[in-house]
Amino acid sequence: MAKKVEHASHFDRIRTRIDTACTTLGVPDWMCDKLKDFKLVWSSGLEVKMDDGALKHFNACRVWHRSPHTDQPHKGGIRFHPFVNVDMMQAHAIEMSIKCWLMGIAMGGAKGGIAVDPALLSKEELKRLTEAYVDELDERNILGPFRDVPAPDVGTNPEIMNWIRQRYAQRRRSREDARFAGVVTGKLVGYGFDGIIGRNEATGNGVITVLGHVMERTLGFVSQPRVAIMGFGNVGMHAAKLAYELGYKVVAVSDVRGGVYHPAGLNVPKLCAYVDAAKTVVGFPDADAITNAELLELRDIDALIPAALEHVLTEKNASKVSARFIIEGANSPTTPEADAIFEDRGVIVVPDVCANAGGVTVSFFEWARNVNIRDERVPAGNRDEVLASMQNILIGGVEEMCRNAEKYKTSLRNAAFVTAIGHVAPLFIAKHVA
Numbered sequence: 001m002a003k004k005v006e007h008a009s010h011f012d013r014i015r016t017r018i019d020t021a022c023t024t025l026g027v028p029d030w031m032c033d034k035l036k037d038f039k040l041v042w043s044s045g046l047e048v049k050m051d052d053g054a055l056k057h058f059n060a061c062r063v064w065h066r067s068p069h070t071d072q073p074h075k076g077g078i079r080f081h082p083f084v085n086v087d088m089m090q091a092h093a094i095e096m097s098i099k100c101w102l103m104g105i106a107m108g109g110a111k112g113g114i115a116v117d118p119a120l121l122s123k124e125e126l127k128r129l130t131e132a133y134v135d136e137l138d139e140r141n142i143l144g145p146f147r148d149v150p151a152p153d154v155g156t157n158p159e160i161m162n163w164i165r166q167r168y169a170q171r172r173r174s175r176e177d178a179r180f181a182g183v184v185t186g187k188l189v190g191y192g193f194d195g196i197i198g199r200n201e202a203t204g205n206g207v208i209t210v211l212g213h214v215m216e217r218t219l220g221f222v223s224q225p226r227v228a229i230m231g232f233g234n235v236g237m238h239a240a241k242l243a244y245e246l247g248y249k250v251v252a253v254s255d256v257r258g259g260v261y262h263p264a265g266l267n268v269p270k271l272c273a274y275v276d277a278a279k280t281v282v283g284f285p286d287a288d289a290i291t292n293a294e295l296l297e298l299r300d301i302d303a304l305i306p307a308a309l310e311h312v313l314t315e316k317n318a319s320k321v322s323a324r325f326i327i328e329g330a331n332s333p334t335t336p337e338a339d340a341i342f343e344d345r346g347v348i349v350v351p352d353v354c355a356n357a358g359g360v361t362v363s364f365f366e367w368a369r370n371v372n373i374r375d376e377r378v379p380a381g382n383r384d385e386v387l388a389s390m391q392n393i394l395i396g397g398v399e400e401m402c403r404n405a406e407k408y409k410t411s412l413r414n415a416a417f418v419t420a421i422g423h424v425a426p427l428f429i430a431k432h433v434a
Contacts, residue, residue, distance in 0.1 A: 067108025077153025204238025206358020
């Protein structure tokens with residue numbers, strides 16, 4: 001059983017996972033220390049004019065994890081949320097590195113954002129805040145298509161990515177080459193926006209791709225697996241859509257206001273149309289109402305997809321979860337204490353750094369197109385080709401992770417870290433020896 005960490009922060013837990021993977025691999029102490037270190041930890045105050053003319057102060061930050069890919073940019077989301085802080089962004093930057101390295105993407109992890117509730121700002125205030133953030137980052141030479149390539153995260157979206165791209169281009173036009181589109185990914189699709197078709201649904205699509213492969217690998221063919229999805233935002237909604245198209249029974253979904261359940265399976269197209277109008281799954285007429293807590297503990301499901309909040313699966317409810325498979329669509333939905341319980345019970349948990357890596361994979365495609373990088377994995381075609389290429393990369397990463405879990409007789413979570421670190425360990429050693 002995994003050692004219980006009392007009152008540990010998410011950052012503490014991620015560093016413990018690095019330690020565990022390094023012990024499994026037998027890498028030297030200096031490399032383990034480097035894997036818990038950072039190339040950049042930056043924070044700054046921002047002063048932004050509100051619509052009423054008053055100045056308001058905001059705290060912002062950006063973090064780069066230590067990466068051996070010194071000739072490649074760092075990659076990771078920009079988050080607008082009241083709880084943004086350096087400690088949390090350091091944890092997520094490490095996770096982004098693991099996610100990239102697991103999938104064979106030669107980038108370092110990054111994360112950052114602004115401590116703000118974007119719902120409390122007008123669109124004009126939000127744009128000025130975004131531009132102030134870009135100004136501060138650019139003054140320190142942090143942003144750039146070959147330095148740091150952000151993407152949407154909690155509280156941000158493709159429109160905000162376009163504001164970043166435009167502001168960066170305004171500041172840099174006379175100083176370096178014009179591949180400004182590559183400064184962010186997750187952009188709008190269409191002429192002049194330079195986003196990639198398929199990015200919006202990539203993470204949710206990838207979650208179901210991973211689930212299907214792990215189920216087939218573990219059980220063989222599974223006819224109409226029964227799935228419950230906590231969270232019906234971008235990830236959960238697209239996961240539900242693909243699951244429905246593949247013939248899965250999506251028996252329950254939920255959002256922050258509550259959930260709906262139908263034992264014979266929800267009609268997902270009708271549900272999506274209802275949510276588009278009502279802005280919630282609550283009240284969907286062809287289902288029974290359930291709570292988020294009840295969804296997690298449903299007795300008649302094969303797979304549970306937590307695709308909303310962090311730390312929803314804990315030592316308090318892990319013993320009540322009946323699903324055979326847990327596929328982490330959200331970041332860090334499972335605490336270490338819950339992990340230990342699931343491992344003892346034989347529940348297969350596919351970790352977030354693997355399960356939700358579809359988003360960063362298609363972001364890599366978008367960036368490579370924007371800066372004219374040649375890579376045989378990057379598709380040149382339409383949505384179907386983009387998602388098919390993403391699925392091939394995900395399945396390759398999942399398969400290697402599963403083989404390492406068998407080789408080292410360890411959990412999939414530790415195997416994901418082992419696989420990712422194993423990919424970059426030779427590069428760290430080469431640089432250390434040099």
